[in-house]
Amino acid sequence: MKAIVINQYGGKEELKETTVNKPSINENQVLVEIHATSVNPIDWKMREGYLKEMFPFEFPITLGWDAAGIITEKGSKVKGFQKGDRVFTRPATTRHGTYAEYVAVEEERLAKMPDEMSFEEGAAIPLAGLTALQCIQDLGEVQEGQRVLIHAGAGGVGNFAIQIAKHIGAYVVTTASGKNEDLVTSLGADQLINYKEEDFSEAVENIDFVLDAVGGDVQSKSYKVLKENGKLVSIVEPPSEEEARKYGVNASFHWLKENGKQLQQLADLYKTGEVRPVINKVFPFHEHGLQEAHSLSESHHASGKIVIQIKE
Secondary structure (H helix, E strand, C coil): CEEEEECCCCCHHHCEEEECCCCCCCCCEEEEEEEEEEECHHHHHHHHCCCCCCCCCCCCEECCCCEEEEEEEECCCCCCCCCCCEEEECCCCCCECCCECEEEEEHHHEEECCCCCCHHHHHHCHHHHHHHHHHHHHHCCCCCCCEEEECCCCCHHHHHHHHHHHHHCCEEEEEECHHHHHHHHHHCCCEEEECCCCCHHHHCCCEEEEEECCCHHHHHHHHHHEEEEEEEEECCCCCCHHHHHHHCCEEEECCCCCCHHHHHHHHHHHHCCCCCCCEEEEEECCHHHHHHHHHHHHCCCCCCEEEEECCC
């Protein structure tokens, strides 16, 4: 099957189109014919070698950890899915990723796509959507009426976090550039702070929960706007325990946990119109398409998700 792999760490030019063996499945897995995948920051961070200690994979490595497609084979112990089902998934983080025509996935990491969801939309949801859901719902335990600050609201995770927090009934503040005001407002943000013109730490206070997707000074300043015993969750770097204690807040770092049931929860929210993916651009499935997609992701100027169409 066709795949885009890296044979060594480095720049986007390391993404090479090649032919690899189609995955075999075990009794608890299904084989998904991938119609679309997406690009996330983990992809190019792994490509550059930043995550090689966390994930010491052997080369060649097929990047990509989002997929939407159709089940073509299923293992003998798989009960909840059938051949022909339209599914989307955030597979386990292995060296056999989703920049490929097929991927093997465990049943517990799968969810069924609503009929009205396109494969491109399905590919845009899993990693970013699950990250946002777990931060807002599981770690933040955000409740109706609380005040939430979501940094980088125009980004992939930020898009979903705004919608999920609004679905719960929170008052949502987000940081973004002025050009993205219409976007974040359409997703449900109650207040936009244009980070290019205004210091968020002077513009808001009494925040119950902060989702940090930026790190650095933004993370440090976020403690100032939180209520006592408020919560901060970062998805980019572990917070300073010392700083958190100084401000009397709870701070943690979150790495996504693959979860098919929670992905099905996002599918249900899609069906009711409460959560929708925002797609920035769709690229073709060849090495130049992936290289361009990585460049866009690394620029940090993409609002929404970057999708790769594998099969029309």
